[in-house]
Amino acid sequence: xxxxxxxRPAPARLPRRTRPFSGARLVRNVLSTIVIVVLLVIEIYPLxxxxxxxxxxxxxxxxxxxxxxxxxxxxxxxxxxxxxxxxATTITNSAIATIPSLILIVIxxxxxxxxxxxxxxxxxxxxxxxxxxxxxxxxQMILLPLFTVYYxxxxxxxxxxxxxxxxxxxxPLTTFMMATYFRAIPREVFEASTIDGAxxxxxxxxxxxxxxxxxIVTVALVQFFLIWNDLLIAITFADQRPLNTVQAGLLNxxxxxxxxxxxxxxxxxxxxxxxxxxxxxxxxxxxxxxxxAGTLKG
Amino acid sequence: MKSVxxxxxxxxxxxxxxxxxYTLVMLVPVVWSFVYTFFTGDxxxxxxxxxxxxxxxxxxxxxxxxxxxxxxKYALLMTVLQxxxxxxxxxxxxxxxxxxxxxxxxxxxxxxxxxxxxxxxLFQKLFQSAxxxxxxxxxxxxxxxxxxxxxxxxxxxxxxxxxMDVWRSMGFYGVLIFSGLLDxxxxxxxxxxxxxxxxxxxxxxIILPLSMPIVTASIIFSINGTIKVxxxxxxxxxxxxxxxxxxxTLYMYAEAFQYSDYxxxxxxxxxxxxxxxxxxxxxxxxxxxxxxx
Numbered sequence: 268x269x270x271x272x273x274x275r276p277a278p279a280r281l282p283r284r285t286r287p288f289s290g291a292r293l294v295r296n297v298l299s300t301i302v303i304v305v306l307l308v309i310e311i312y313p314l315x316x317x318x319x320x321x322x323x324x325x326x327x328x329x330x331x332x333x334x335x336x337x338x339x340x341x342x343x344x345x346x347x348x349x350x351x352x353x354x355a356t357t358i359t360n361s362a363i364a365t366i367p368s369l370i371l372i373v374i375x376x377x378x379x380x381x382x383x384x385x386x387x388x389x390x391x392x393x394x395x396x397x398x399x400x401x402x403x404x405x406x407q408m409i410l411l412p413l414f415t416v417y418y419x420x421x422x423x424x425x426x427x428x429x430x431x432x433x434x435x436x437x438x439p440l441t442t443f444m445m446a447t448y449f450r451a452i453p454r455e456v457f458e459a460s461t462i463d464g465a466x467x468x469x470x471x472x473x474x475x476x477x478x479x480x481x482x483i484v485t486v487a488l489v490q491f492f493l494i495w496n497d498l499l500i501a502i503t504f505a506d507q508r509p510l511n512t513v514q515a516g517l518l519n520x521x522x523x524x525x526x527x528x529x530x531x532x533x534x535x536x537x538x539x540x541x542x543x544x545x546x547x548x549x550x551x552x553x554x555x556x557x558x559x560a561g562t563l564k565g
Numbered sequence: 566m567k568s569v570x571x572x573x574x575x576x577x578x579x580x581x582x583x584x585x586x587y588t589l590v591m592l593v594p595v596v597w598s599f600v601y602t603f604f605t606g607d608x609x610x611x612x613x614x615x616x617x618x619x620x621x622x623x624x625x626x627x628x629x630x631x632x633x634x635x636x637x638k639y640a641l642l643m644t645v646l647q648x649x650x651x652x653x654x655x656x657x658x659x660x661x662x663x664x665x666x667x668x669x670x671x672x673x674x675x676x677x678x679x680x681x682x683x684x685x686x687l688f689q690k691l692f693q694s695a696x697x698x699x700x701x702x703x704x705x706x707x708x709x710x711x712x713x714x715x716x717x718x719x720x721x722x723x724x725x726x727x728x729m730d731v732w733r734s735m736g737f738y739g740v741l742i743f744s745g746l747l748d749x750x751x752x753x754x755x756x757x758x759x760x761x762x763x764x765x766x767x768x769x770x771i772i773l774p775l776s777m778p779i780v781t782a783s784i785i786f787s788i789n790g791t792i793k794v795x796x797x798x799x800x801x802x803x804x805x806x807x808x809x810x811x812x813x814t815l816y817m818y819a820e821a822f823q824y825s826d827y828x829x830x831x832x833x834x835x836x837x838x839x840x841x842x843x844x845x846x847x848x849x850x851x852x853x854x855x856x857x858x
Contacts, residue, residue, distance in 0.1 A: 295661065298661055299661045299662050299665070302657055302661055302662065303662070303665075303669060306669055306672070306673055307669075307672070309732070310672050310673055310675065310676070310736075311672070313687060313688075313691060313732070314687075316691065316700055317687050317690070320690070328697070329696060329697040330697070332698075332700075332703045333690075333697075333698070333699055333700045333703055334700055334703060375582050375583040375586065376583060378578075378579040378580065378582070378583065379579065379580050379583035379584065381579055382575075382576050382579035382580035383580065385570065386570050386571065386572070386575065386576050386579070387570045387571050388571055388573070388576055394580070394584070397592075398584075398587060401587060401591050401592075403789065403841055403842070403845065404591060404595060404838060404841075405792075405793045405814070405834065405837050405838055405841060406793075406795075407793075407795075407814055407817050407818070407830075407833075407834040407837055408594070408595055408598050408831075408834045408835070408837070408838050409590070409591055409594035409595060409598065410594075410821070410834070411594075411598055411601060411821055411827045411830055411831055411834070412593070412594035412597035412598050412601070413590065413594055414608065415608040415827075418608045418609075419608065431586075431590060432590060434586060434590075435586050435587055435589075435590030435591050436590075436591070438583055438586065438587050439587065439591075442583060454570065457570070458569065458570065461569045466572075466575070467569050467570065467572050467575045468575050468578060468579070471575075471579065492678050495680070496678075496679075496680040496681060496796075497796075498681060498682060498795070498796040498799060498800065499795050499796065499799075499814075499818075502799075503822070513680065514680050514681070514682045515682075517680070517682045517683060517686065518682050518800060521682075521686050521689075526696070529690070532686065533686075533687075533690065536683045536686050536687060539680055539683045540679055540680075540683050543678055543679055543680070544675075546678075547675060547678055551671045551674070551675075552671075554674075554678060555670070555671070555674050555740050558677065558678075558737065559737065559740050559741045559744060
């Protein structure tokens with residue numbers, strides 16, 4: 268999409284600059300300014316509001332209109348948020364659940380995509396369709412049997428259920444996206460490498476993997492956001508406080524203190540949002556491309 | 566050459582692990598969940614066979630009906646708003662902002678990647694009415710309209726849910742449909758302009774028909790996502806006040822984990838799955854017909 272965006276305006280410039288009246292141009296400039304301002308206000312103001320209110324004392328928040336700037340800037344709210352919200356624990360938990368799942372999803376999904384797209388065998392379309400069906404299944408449909416199993420094998424006090432469940436639910440979309448990316452690479456590339464004496468597994472690992480490195484980063488980003496922002500699976504399999512992920516922890520923080528400690532609660536939200544913002548600042552084009560590509564193919 | 570790419574051992578090694586995990590953690594539980602619909606109970610207290618009682622209960626349960634209505638209302642309204650506003654944004658990006666649209670696109674997309682819980686807490690505070698007013702009520706009082714107890718009644722809470730989810734997701738549909746509009750060949754637009762097509766005519770006869778595939782894809786994706794709405798409602802209202810904003814997903818969750826009835830919970834989950842299936846097939850088929858006619 269980036270490539271398309273870059274090439275887009277060029278052909279448009281050629282013939283149609285000969286507008287009948289120059290007023291049309293003015294109208295369009297005014298219109299686009301209005302649109303930009305409205306969109307900026309809608310998108311940024313809530314976040315700005317959250318930030319200034321995360322720096323207010325409770326008294327300030329409750330007794331003054333909330334659009335005012337803080338009467339005194341309570342930076343201590345951030346320390347309090349970190350403490351009361353046990354953010355260190357919840358962030359660690361989220362990382363422990365997310366990172367292994369991501370690694371497993373990427374390796375297994377890429378291998379499966381390769382087997383389904385590059386390898387030639389009977390029944391591969393059926394298997395691909397079977398895996399595709401998984402994209403549609405609501406999480407609620409697999410929750411209860413999984414809970415029974417996790418309970419019976421005694422892993423409910425750990426983060427293992429999250430890792431297993433995230434890996435499985437992430438595989439369908441990843442496999443499918445990977446298969447699509449492999450479709451763009453001519454089979455000859457892999458065949459040629461096997462002539463040189465490499466086995467097909469080796470050529471997957473040393474040629475296929477590096478060739479779609481970019482696609483892997485995109486898919487990993489998509490899965491990162493799906494897993495990091497997940498709530499349903501997190502509150503079902505890790506509802507004890509010490510196991511809470513960032514989302515579940517934030518929800519409990521809000522339930523326990525939300526009506527008493529406004530500043531720290533909003534500060535905790537700001538910390539969560541801030542972390543995502545940093546990632547987004549660096550990778551936004553890739554994230555947008557990846558997330559929307561997942562839809563078009565699914 | 567086929568023999569190398571058809572190497573059965575290699576296929577098994579590459580596909581095996583993914584297929585195994587997928588089968589064990591997704592396919593088997595789906596079947597298992599279906600079996601649960603004939604039972605009542607939970608893993609701690611054990612299960613009893615009840616035959617078709619769960620299904621009978623489903624048809625006489627007024628609460629499942631209201632949860633279904635809420636889900637339908639939410640999914641329908643959200644789909645219209647997401648695809649409609651997304652289309653509007655895409656037109657703005659493509660025809661009004663043009664070159665400068667990149668930064669606005671990036672900005673409007675940002676809420677898409679934010680955690681739902683964070684956004685829900687933000688909107689709870691924006692729309693707060695007790696113990697003090699949030700900024701929305703501040704604004705309403707300032708311009709002379711009365712303040713509203715937003716999360717205090719079902720109807721207004723529904724409004725807040727919709728506003729929040731639109732804010733969260735419109736950037737996504739904007740970019741999605743924008744990428745579809747980019748696929749319309751510039752020559753077609755140009756020749757239509759030369760033929761005298763302006764604004765509404767150009768849109769109605771050229772842009773709209775040519776962007777139908779991406780609109781259909783957006784509708785399918787939107788309906789499929791909104792039928793499964795859980796996170797935003799759970800985090801924002803927890804289904805309340807009372808059960809006035811409870812969708813099927815939340816009702817299923819409450820039945821299974823608050824009332825420890827895995828059987829009935831599974832029955833609701835099955836209803837949800839069937840619903841997703843029907844809607845997808847329906848839209849898919851009707852869109853196929855549109856294209857062929």
